[in-house]
Structure formats: C-alpha cells, structure tokens
Amino acid sequence: MARPRTEMIAKTRAKLIAAGRHAFGRIGYAEASMDDFTGEAGLTRGALYHHFGDKKGLLQAVLLEIDAEMTERLNKVSASAPTRWQGFVDECAAYIEMALEPEIQRIMFRDGPAVLGDISQWQNTPGCIAALSHSLDRLKADGEIIDIDTETAARLINGASSHMALWIANAEKPETVSKRAVAGFRTMLEGLRK
Amino acid sequence: MARPRTEMIAKTRAKLIAAGRHAFGRIGYAEASMDDFTGEAGLTRGALYHHFGDKKGLLQAVLLEIDAEMTERLNKVSASAPTRWQGFVDECAAYIEMALEPEIQRIMFRDGPAVLGDISQWQNTPGCIAALSHSLDRLKADGEIIDIDTETAARLINGASSHMALWIANAEKPETVSKRAVAGFRTMLEGLRK
DNA sequence: ATACCTACATACGTGGCGTATGTAATCGAG
DNA sequence: CTCGATTACATACGCCACGTATGTAGGTAT
Numbered sequence: 001m002a003r004p005r006t007e008m009i010a011k012t013r014a015k016l017i018a019a020g021r022h023a024f025g026r027i028g029y030a031e032a033s034m035d036d037f038t039g040e041a042g043l044t045r046g047a048l049y050h051h052f053g054d055k056k057g058l059l060q061a062v063l064l065e066i067d068a069e070m071t072e073r074l075n076k077v078s079a080s081a082p083t084r085w086q087g088f089v090d091e092c093a094a095y096i097e098m099a100l101e102p103e104i105q106r107i108m109f110r111d112g113p114a115v116l117g118d119i120s121q122w123q124n125t126p127g128c129i130a131a132l133s134h135s136l137d138r139l140k141a142d143g144e145i146i147d148i149d150t151e152t153a154a155r156l157i158n159g160a161s162s163h164m165a166l167w168i169a170n171a172e173k174p175e176t177v178s179k180r181a182v183a184g185f186r187t188m189l190e191g192l193r194k
Numbered sequence: 195m196a197r198p199r200t201e202m203i204a205k206t207r208a209k210l211i212a213a214g215r216h217a218f219g220r221i222g223y224a225e226a227s228m229d230d231f232t233g234e235a236g237l238t239r240g241a242l243y244h245h246f247g248d249k250k251g252l253l254q255a256v257l258l259e260i261d262a263e264m265t266e267r268l269n270k271v272s273a274s275a276p277t278r279w280q281g282f283v284d285e286c287a288a289y290i291e292m293a294l295e296p297e298i299q300r301i302m303f304r305d306g307p308a309v310l311g312d313i314s315q316w317q318n319t320p321g322c323i324a325a326l327s328h329s330l331d332r333l334k335a336d337g338e339i340i341d342i343d344t345e346t347a348a349r350l351i352n353g354a355s356s357h358m359a360l361w362i363a364n365a366e367k368p369e370t371v372s373k374r375a376v377a378g379f380r381t382m383l384e385g386l387r388k
Numbered sequence: 389a390t391a392c393c394t395a396c397a398t399a400c401g402t403g404g405c406g407t408a409t410g411t412a413a414t415c416g417a418g
Numbered sequence: 419c420t421c422g423a424t425t426a427c428a429t430a431c432g433c434c435a436c437g438t439a440t441g442t443a444g445g446t447a448t
Contacts, residue, residue, distance in 0.1 A: 049396095392445105
C-alpha cells in the first residue's frame, strides 16, 4: 500500500486543495480564476477537472478540510478545560474566534453556503456542529443545562456565533464590537444553564 | 412634480428590480443571466447598467426592497400582539417564517451576503434588525427582559433565526425539524426574560 | 512484453459581463 | 419657438473564464 504512484496523486490533490483554499480565502470563490491558482500550484485545470469534477467540487473538498480542522480545534479546546461547562463556553468562544479568521469566514460562512447551499446539506451534519452538539449532550447528561434539544441548541449557537463573528469582522471598531458581542453571547449561554 | 417622464423612469427601475428579484430568487444570482431577465422585462442590459451600474447594483436595490418589506411585516406583527413580550416572540417567529420563503432565503441570506459582504455593511443596520432591536429596547424599558445589549441581542436572534430557517428549509422532513427548531428557539428566548 | 488505463496537459467552443458607442426623446436657454 | 445639451435607453464589441473534448506519457496488469 501507499505506492509512489498513489502518493503522487495524493500530493497533486493536496496541492490543488491548498491552492484553491488560498485563492478562495483571499479573493473569494467567484473571483478566483482556475487557470490562475492551478498555474501557481504548477498544474493546469486538467488536473482539477480530473480530480474534482468542477470548480464546485474543489470548493467542497476545501470545505471538508477546513471543517475537519475546525472540529479538531474545537475538540481540543473543550477537552483542555477544567469543567465541562467551562469547556463548552470556551468552545463557543473559540468558534467565534475561528469565524473571525478571514479564510474561514469567507469560505465557510460566505461563499460555501452561497455556492453549495446551506451547510446542513453539505453532508450529514458537519463536524463543527457535531462537536458543539456532543458537548451539549454531556452537559445535559450531567444535569448542568436546562432541557433543550441539543442539536437544535448547537445550531442556534452556531448561527449566533457566525453572525457575531461577521458583525465583529466588518465593524469599524472590531475591538469595541467584539466586547459587546462576546458579553451578549455569554449572557445568552447563561440562559441555558440550570 | 411626478411628471410623466419621471414616472416612466420609475417604472423601468421597478421592472428591472422585479425581474432581477424573480431571477435571483428562482435560480440564484450567479446563474441569472442579465440578458435573459432584462429581456423578459422587455428591456436590455443597457437600461440596467444605466440605472444600477452593474449586476451587484441591481442586487443591492433588490435587497433594499426586500428588507423594507420584511421590516414592515415585522412591525405589523409586533404591533398587533396583546403584550409586548408576546409581540416580540411573534416577531421572532415571523422572522423565521419569512426566512423560510425561498426568495427571501436565497436573496437575503445566501446570495446577498456572498456577493455584497455581510449584512452589517450593506448600510447602517438593515431595517429588519433595527425592528428587532427596537422591540427589545421597549421590553428593556418595561423591565421585562434581563440586562443585555439590545443590538447584540437583536443580532444574536437574527443569526439564530436565519440558521433555524435554513435548517428547516433544507431538512428532509421540514415539519418535524420545524417543531424542534421553534421549540428550542422559544426556550432560548425565555432565557432573556426576567 | 504488450495492451490498457490512469493522470494529467492542451485546445477549443461558448456564454456572460462590462464598456464603448449610437440614438431618440426630453429639457433648458435665449 | 428653436436649437444645443443632456438623459434614457439600445446596440455592438471585446475579453475573460468555465467546461469539454482530445491528446499523451507513464504506470499497471497479465
């Protein structure tokens, strides 16, 4: 297994995903020319169409990669907190912070939904929502939060977080808005507690 | 005032906005050909570029119209409720319901942010957020809700609502998901109450 | 060893956006 | 009332970018 042949293929795939991710993150999906960013990666569109079918296919692959990274980061955050509730709050804060990163914001929250439809239909629940959902499940089992459907709560928090992030990122004074947003967000989370 | 000349101009503008709104709402911004939908309106792209500068300009005009309609609907809902709290809850429910309408969902929540950037920077706070904010202001003045920054709360609710709507709209069983979503949403709102 | 297939590159057609230009109707000045 | 200027569009053109069809070299299987 893992012959040199398949390794080369995996490398080209990775190159294309990386190139697309850079281009999509910087100038956006619509403005990114496939000839340009494949050329920068030392390839052509031929490779892209072979591996991903079309431009949307590459975007999907990029999204999968980013979602996996976000999920891992979220899991690390919640795992390294002293209490589960604290872990959950940290997780939410981390989610907002990630949504402030230009690449994630652009690809995950702007172009992704516009091109591929809502996040819900990308696959059976993306990882970053599943991570929030899982944390809520444990809190519920511990009796720390009120009786609420955890997936619904996860999606509510997901929606609220991403909007907070967009609000902050596009504000004239991001620091000021950030304080207001995080404070309000924490207040909302407290409402879930018993 | 209101000479026949200016009336004609207003009519062409209205025609273009209506045509664009239809096309954007049905097949999406990117897939909508300007030649097609201007032709259906009995005009050409020349008129569009004259009045709106470019394709994005038309989208902005469409968004302004939709936002105004949504604001009016929200204000009516909150005004016709027995109590202010009830008015606010109804308003939130109405917001989710509006977000379920395909045209609003597509233009306002998907293509709009992707093409023009986050809703926050379209203008100084769009009307539908201002409406929620206003309702919260009055509730706060009445001492019905906890101490929270009202604009932040309005944006939290706005974000949560739109995500709920997208979740519902794209679910396999919208009715089932709708019940879960609305129930969870109400629970979250109750957390704002004193 | 040879025939096939995979993984790309190259070449081409098409469609759609933006712009530059044309034109008819209207408005304002004298 | 007349004539120049401006407005409100339509027409024509160029360019870019996507997708597809085709070509090809290297690896794979038997």
